Amino acid sequence: xxxxxxxxxxxxxxxxxxxxxxxxxxxxxxxxxxxxxxxxxxxxxxxxxxxxxxxxxxxxxxxxxxxxxxxxxxxxxxxxxxxxxxxxxxxxxxxxxxxxxxxxxxxxxxxxxxxxxxxxxxxxxxxxxxxxxxxxxxxxxxxxxxxxxxxxxxxxxxxxxxxxxxxxxxxxxxxxxxxxxxxxxxxxxxxxxxxxxxxxxxxxxxxxxxxxxxxxxxxxxxxxxxxxxxxxxxxxxxxxxxxxxxxxxxxxxxxxxxxxxxxxxxxxxxxxxxxxxxxxxxxxxxxxxxxxxxxxxxxxxxxxxxxxxxxxxxxxxxxxxxxxxxxxxxxxxxxxxxxxxxxxxxxxxxxxxxxxxxxxxxxxxxxxxxxxxxxxxxxxxxxxxxxxxxxxxxxxxxxxxxxxxxxxxxxxxxxxxxxxxxxxxx
Numbered sequence: 001x002x003x004x005x006x007x008x009x010x011x012x013x014x015x016x017x018x019x020x021x022x023x024x025x026x027x028x029x030x031x032x033x034x035x036x037x038x039x040x041x042x043x044x045x046x047x048x049x050x051x052x053x054x055x056x057x058x059x060x061x062x063x064x065x066x067x068x069x070x071x072x073x074x075x076x077x078x079x080x081x082x083x084x085x086x087x088x089x090x091x092x093x094x095x096x097x098x099x100x101x102x103x104x105x106x107x108x109x110x111x112x113x114x115x116x117x118x119x120x121x122x123x124x125x126x127x128x129x130x131x132x133x134x135x136x137x138x139x140x141x142x143x144x145x146x147x148x149x150x151x152x153x154x155x156x157x158x159x160x161x162x163x164x165x166x167x168x169x170x171x172x173x174x175x176x177x178x179x180x181x182x183x184x185x186x187x188x189x190x191x192x193x194x195x196x197x198x199x200x201x202x203x204x205x206x207x208x209x210x211x212x213x214x215x216x217x218x219x220x221x222x223x224x225x226x227x228x229x230x231x232x233x234x235x236x237x238x239x240x241x242x243x244x245x246x247x248x249x250x251x252x253x254x255x256x257x258x259x260x261x262x263x264x265x266x267x268x269x270x271x272x273x274x275x276x277x278x279x280x281x282x283x284x285x286x287x288x289x290x291x292x293x294x295x296x297x298x299x300x301x302x303x304x305x306x307x308x309x310x311x312x313x314x315x316x317x318x319x320x321x322x323x324x325x326x327x328x329x330x331x332x333x334x335x336x337x338x339x340x341x342x343x344x345x346x347x348x349x350x351x352x353x354x355x356x357x358x359x360x361x362x363x364x365x366x367x368x369x370x371x372x373x374x375x376x377x378x379x380x381x382x383x384x385x386x387x388x389x390x391x392x393x394x395x396x397x398x399x400x401x402x403x404x405x406x407x408x409x410x411x412x413x414x415x416x417x418x419x420x421x422x423x424x425x426x
Contacts, residue, residue: 013060063092187411204288216261223391350376
């Protein structure tokens with residue numbers, strides 16, 4: 001009688017793969033992949049990836065770590081195809097780049113790469129990137145405790161997908177950027193109700209961040225207190241998690257979550273680009289929309305927010321100071337090869353429809369600056385200042401104000417656009 005050989009255990013499923021011209025050029029990546037995943041990962045060349053994604057072995061794949069060096073810049077089109085194919089299979093993509101130009105990196109991130117790590121890999125960088133792409137499923141909640149009363153006030157749950165980042169940058173002082181940011185955030189938080197859909201589970205979760213650390217007035221415009229916990233959060237973002245971030249937020253009328261400016265005036269360089277990146281990462285994880293009120297000053301972390309944003313609203317007025325500041329701002333972005341195409345120019349206090357000379361001035365302004373003014377907001381008149389002084393959004397103080405109507409339309413279009421993209425991604 002012949003004995004039946006013992007069945008060999010099935011090998012562990014592959015959950016990740018590196019993709020490179022030669023993985024031996026990225027020895028630190030090999031070490032970190034082995035530390036994170038043991039034998040549950042594989043190595044592919046650029047030519048091997050697309051055929052592998054169509055095999056049954058790829059069904060367990062969670063992410064690809066695509067490693068590129070400066071010598072790989074001529075392969076960007078190939079890497080773009082890999083990213084698109086991975087997104088179709090719902091496989092995440094982490095870029096590991098060494099000496100890759102900023103424009104090339106930006107191009108790949110726009111194609112859908114989920115995260116980025118520089119090479120040589122800083123300690124723990126790959127681990128953190130893997131944790132981010134393995135984000136919690138929808139419905140995971142964190143209890144938020146008010147540090148002053150000790151009471152649990154809100155439960156924050158992950159949205160299940162990265163939120164949309166919408167910074168608002170006033171190109172001159174007193175131009176109405178904070179008013180626009182507050183009202184846009186409030187209208188986004190109410191957009192489903194305005195569409196007569198009473199299913200609150202479908203309402204977008206909206207967060208408003210006031211990053212004007214010196215003169216931020218979001219708290220004033222929404223009649224909120226300025227908490228010391230904001231300074232504590234910003235001074236130690238390395239240890240920030242969902243709970244500590246949520247504890248620094250305030251809830252406005254059970255709909256809008258607000259991170260106010262600190263209670264005291266702080267230097268703008270108290271936070272670094274790394275601090276801001278951590279802040280936005282957590283906010284995007286928890287909310288569908290993250291509206292950011294930016295300082296009018298350009299700071300080192302302006303670039304960080306510009307890269308993280310989907311649209312970057314730049315507010316100006318029909319005057320010479322706005323024109324000159326816009327020209328300086330665009331020149332600065334182009335000189336640093338930053339994605340200035342994300343800018344969406346908003347003309348506040350625009351001339352009325354019947355003001356033909358004013359319309360002609362708007363056209364000349366647009367042509368002289370070589371920009372496209374995509375949104376013209378009407379002058380809301382004294383009701384805007386009154387609403388701000390009372391700490392109320394325009395919808396609560398003067399619902400029929402023309403400025404409020406235009407911001408409401410913008411919020412509805414942004415919501416509809418993100419919903420359409422979400423359906424397409426599924």
